[in-house]
Amino acid sequence: MAVRLADVAKAAGVSQSTASRVLNGSSRRPNPAVAERVRAAADELGYFPNAQAQALARSSAGLTGLIVHDIADPYFSSIARGAQRGLAGSGVQLMLASTEREAEAEVEAVRTFMSYRTDAIMLAGSRGLADDAALQKVLETYQDNGGKVAMIGQPLSNAGGVRIDNDGSAAALAGELLKLGHRRFVVFAGEEQLTTAAQRTAGFTSKLRAAGVKPEAVHHGAFSRDGGYFLMSELIRSGAVGGPGAGPLCLFCVSDVMALGALAAVREAGLRVPEDIALAGFDDIPTLADQSPTITTVRLPLEEIGRMTAAMTLHNGDADRWTVVEGTPVLRESTRRD
Amino acid sequence: MAVRLADVAKAAGVSQSTASRVLNGSSRRPNPAVAERVRAAADELGYFPNAQAQALARSSAGLTGLIVHDIADPYFSSIARGAQRGLAGSGVQLMLASTEREAEAEVEAVRTFMSYRTDAIMLAGSRGLADDAALQKVLETYQDNGGKVAMIGQPLSNAGGVRIDNDGSAAALAGELLKLGHRRFVVFAGEEQLTTAAQRTAGFTSKLRAAGVKPEAVHHGAFSRDGGYFLMSELIRSGAVGGPGAGPLCLFCVSDVMALGALAAVREAGLRVPEDIALAGFDDIPTLADQSPTITTVRLPLEEIGRMTAAMTLHNGDADRWTVVEGTPVLRESTRRD
DNA sequence: ATGATGCCGGAATGCGCTTTCCAGGGTAGA
DNA sequence: TCTACCCTGGAAAGCGCATTCCGGCATCAT
Incomplete structure (x- = not known):
């Protein structure tokens, strides 16, 4: 034919x-x-x-796999965009798997990529320690067969990648919020077993404690918009918001999407940000730029992270090197105090 | 090994x-x-x-390519998510190409997918007629070699896919806005040669005309957030907004991302939506849900569109069938009249 | 009991390409 | 002028798998 x-x-x-x-x-x-x-x-x-025939003959496919939790999430799609750009011009093609946050799907995706003999696999997003065992095992098999593994946002096994300084960045944000005069804090911490969420929570609260401030509560819930929405609805129902307290409450959500959900709940309740409750997120996803009020967050250079990771997979030497990315606190209207 | x-x-x-x-x-x-x-x-x-070896022996790769303009754009990432879901469980893997809106990159992406002998190619997003020649040629070659082509949002050549009723949906939106009592309209129409943009503009204005209302202006600009921002800044500078007119102005942006940009410019100027200017978009991208004020738009079932398209590529019979998707006007706060 | 009919496992071929390995011719050095 | 070497093009052997064909065996009907 x-x-x-x-x-x-x-x-x-x-x-x-x-x-x-x-x-x-x-x-x-x-x-x-x-x-x-x-x-x-x-x-x-x-x-x-015929790329298949070439791959077979060369024993190398010119493919790189990217595994994300949810491609429709701006956090991941920004990374994906960076990865795509990082690969552009290298002749390496991107294969995408979106796992819908299921650990099993993640392992399955790695298997599939192994089948396609992708030269490298990039894994974005955090996961719980419990899931790691199976994932780590299959990734090790992959590495034993000569595959490169680059993790984004989370160290794992003996792979390389980009590590995000969740701890330090969250602490830096806490510092800035303290400087603004905030003293009453609540944290929406995502799922308990998510490493990323845990690190951000730990960095934030330990900085508070170092300053002699005890967070009033740390609530766990889904690491998603709906998770933030739900937790916020609960919080409002409990009467903790807008009530007569010793100064306004400041909420730190460990991710921007959670913050957006929380904001939606606040609005629905007829309350205002930052007057009734201050709000901060983490990631600085692009859609945050167009919110009103603008939302305080920790900026992560998401696209750059994707680009860097892709570049690392291209150069053999960097196979197990780690690059640490720091987040920058960005103070916006949502945490203003008048 | x-x-x-x-x-x-x-x-x-x-x-x-x-x-x-x-x-x-x-x-x-x-x-x-x-x-x-x-x-x-x-x-x-x-x-x-070894999937490569299997592909070679079977003369079928179990791959489907998805070409989008920009994977970080929520419009496309929603479609991508749907496509991924539509393929899930079928054993078919997704290859992604993000072309950054360059026609050349699009043709290149098709070539690459041809090399990988993808069973099908999905093309999302609109393009200008000028680009079509080269693209159409390479797609025909692909089809001649047994490849399936599914277009999303834009008919092309003798391919099948999902067509979006831009014309009719925009007209429906215009009808609703007229019902609300709006009479003074401005359209931000995107690039002149973009078919999608042109159709939406045409549908909207022709409905207005049919009702005896003449749009005050149709401005062309980039089909993007920044395009909307820029046009809006210009409009404000020209004094057309907030001035003493015969009733408030209603702005229709042919895409949500343009509307978001316009909204940002409105806010920066210290003006309010919908009091100073009413605003409507098109697509109903997910991020719109968390805006304040909530924004009137035409809802497109983006994820479903991706899913449907993927499903079409899986079933041989549907190779050149077209499915038409209608958008539903969704009236929200941004076009309210008190 | 015997021929016909499946059924099941194995050998061999081919998918389209890369990459040794070879042979031949040209060149340079002696 | 002759030998040693390098360069160039071609033949052939895989890369890892699916699949067609074939032979052997058991089952069934006659």
Whole structure:
């Protein structure tokens, strides 16, 4: 059906080896005149190589896998965009798996990528320690077979990648909020077993404690918009918000999407940010820029993180190197105190 | 390096053919006892098939390509999510290309997917007619080689896919806005040559005209957040907003992201929506749900569109069928009139 | 009891390409 | 002028798997 390399070779009157060398970058460069003939024939016939066959023959597929929890989440889609850009021009193609936050799906995705002999796998997003065992095992198998693993946001096994300084960045944010004069804090901490969530919570609260401030509560819930919405609804129902307290409450959500959910609940209740409750998130996802009030957060260079990670998978030397990315607190209207 | 089928076969004491039949779904089912032995051996050795080799032998790769303009755009990432879900469980893997809105990159992406012998290509997003020639040509080549093409949001060549009734939906929105009593309209229409943008503009304005209302202006600009922001800034500078007019102005942006940009500019200028200017978008991207004021738009079931398209690529019969999706006007606070 | 009919496992071929390995011719050095 | 070497193109051997064909065996009907 499709035109094969052999067809091109025949048309050009050369051997298949020569055609291969001309068309698909080999160390040996055939005679220019011959090369030109081959190229002309390929052009005329509309030849394009079969990547599967190439992968088989070369034992390398020119593929890189990206595993995210949810591609529709701006956090991950920003990273995906960076990854795509980081790969652009390298001839390496991106395979995407979105796992809907199921640990099993994640392991399955790694298996699939192994099947496709992807040269590298990038894993974005945090996961619980419990899930790690199975994941770690399959990733080790992958590495044993020569695959590179790059983690984004979470260290794991003996892989390399980009580590996000959740701890320190959350602490920095806490510091800034203290400077603004906030003293009453509540934390929406996401799922208990999520490492990322735990680190952000720990960094934030320990900084508070170091300043002699005890957070009034740490609530756990889903690490998502709806999680934030739910927790906030509960909080309001409990009467903790807008009530007569010793100064306004300041809520730290360990992710921006949670903060957005919380904000929605606040609005629905007819309360205002920051007058009735101050609000801070984490990540600085792009959609935050267009909120009103603008929301305080910790900026993570998401796209850059994706780009860096992709670049690391391209260069062999960096296989098990870690790059640490710091978040920058960005103070906006949602935590203003007048 | 890796464990091959032959290794498993040897370990199980059977031929490679038998091992293949057991492990990789063939029409012939070997004896249960033998099958069990093979499976045990595969398990023990940690065998997983080489998808490249399978693809080569089967002449079908189990891959589907998705081409979007920008994966970080919620419009496309929602579609991507749906596509991923639609493919889940079918054994078909998704390859992603994000073209940054460059026509050339789009053609290149199709070429790459052709190389990987993807069974189908999904193309999301609108493009100008000028770009179509090259794209159409390469897609036809693809189809000639047995590839399925599914377009999302824009008909093209003799492919199938999901068509969005931009025209009718925009008209429906115009009707609703008229019902609310709006009479002074401005349209931010995106790039002039974008078919989608043009259709939405046309549908909207023709409905207005049919009701005897002439839009005050149609401004063209980038089909993006920044495009909306820029146009709005210009509009404000020109004094058209908040000035003494015959009733408040109503702005229709042909996409939500443009509306978000416009909203940002309105806020920066210290003006209010809907009091100083009413605002409507198109698409109902997820991030719209958390805006304040909530924004009127035309709801498109984005994820469902992605899912449907993916499903179409899985079933052979649907290769050149078109499904038309209607948008539903959703009236929210941003166009309220008191 | 015997021929026909499945059924099941194995050998062999091919998917399209890369990459040794070879042979031949040209070049340079002696 | 002759030998040693390098360069170039071609033949052939895989890469790992699916699948067609084939032979052997058991089952069934006659």
